Amino acid sequence: MYTHPRLSSTWIAFLFVCIVGCSPKNAIFLDPNFQLTNINKITVLPVVDVRVDTSIAVNMEKQIREKVMYLLKAKGYRTTLSDSLGDVGLITEDILKSSKPQFIRRLGPPQDRWIMVLMLIDVAQEIKITSNPTGIAEVAGFLFDKEKGVITWRDKGISKVSDVVGGLFPIAWAMVWGMDEQAISVAMDNLMSSFPENEAPDSKEVRPRFPR
């Protein structure tokens, strides 16, 4: 069967993005007792934007929070949203990485135990007539156990999405729609691929019936 070379390269690129974005990986940090812990509900706090380059407008709610809520449900976790980061002041990646129990206990609503903080570290795109449109993104995620005052899971998600076909149509498409949304979406998949599945018996009730 004849396959147009450009068509096949598109599929290769698509598969590459899927493999890189979705295949499980090891988290930067994961509590060895994570699987033994019964996480009844995860509270997802507002996304922290720590970008230096803020030239791209990002809908944090839709592109990051909604996505992580879906991914957590797909892994069998109950989730809830919070509109407040808590009484913590400035939050940076370095502050969260080295956070002390007193700091962790002030994150999010006082009554909630399992707190997830997501960070958008970088998103950029390069759309030139001379090269293929490319988008990159970097996100970070933290799961805190407020009762113990510790980090339970921490990881980063990165992505690079590119149209390898080339030509004017993909460039025009990228100029109108951008490559940033795809880049963030793939980075979120990459981030959450290291988050363990909930193996509790009642977790099946939470999982969406029709995966997207």
Add this chain to the structure above:
Amino acid sequence: MTKSFTQRKALDSKLNILVLKPFLKFERLGDESTLSASIYRGDAIETNLTIAAIHEVELRHLIPIDSRNQSNNTLLAVCNQLQSLSPQLSSGQISNQTHSLLKLLDTLIGHHAILVQYLKVKVGPDASRTIYTFSGTSSHFQATLISCVTGEVLWNNEVLLRDLPKVNNSNFTESIKLLFKSFPNGTE
């Protein structure tokens, strides 16, 4: 290349500015594994950043002091401790430990402020090995001026360069210029 957050105040021209050795961190994009600075000519970058900072301070009619040239062992030890705290200082985190170090510095040398520089480099996949031009590599330059007397952040700025910091590259020089563009002048 992008310039971001800036805070600007006029400074007392009698204020001496102790320029600390820059803190360099090279890590792999995505997994945070540390990479050796020597692979990327870390020493040359460090020297360039220090010289550039001293030059920029002089241009503002302020008095720079190079922490590398100090002979007092206590002073050197304090400088080294503060330099190791550069990542925290650059994000405005002044802990009790930092406060006591700044107080000690104030008693040792008097009317001073410290200039902290922190360069965090995230190295992405080698762009030359792929068909893409955008590798995700970035150099995040941060500079912070802190009063030794009050522990207050007098000025800070940051610049993102989407490339490796290459000493002889015009983008590197331009990034440093951008970083110090808003550095306050000394007033009479």
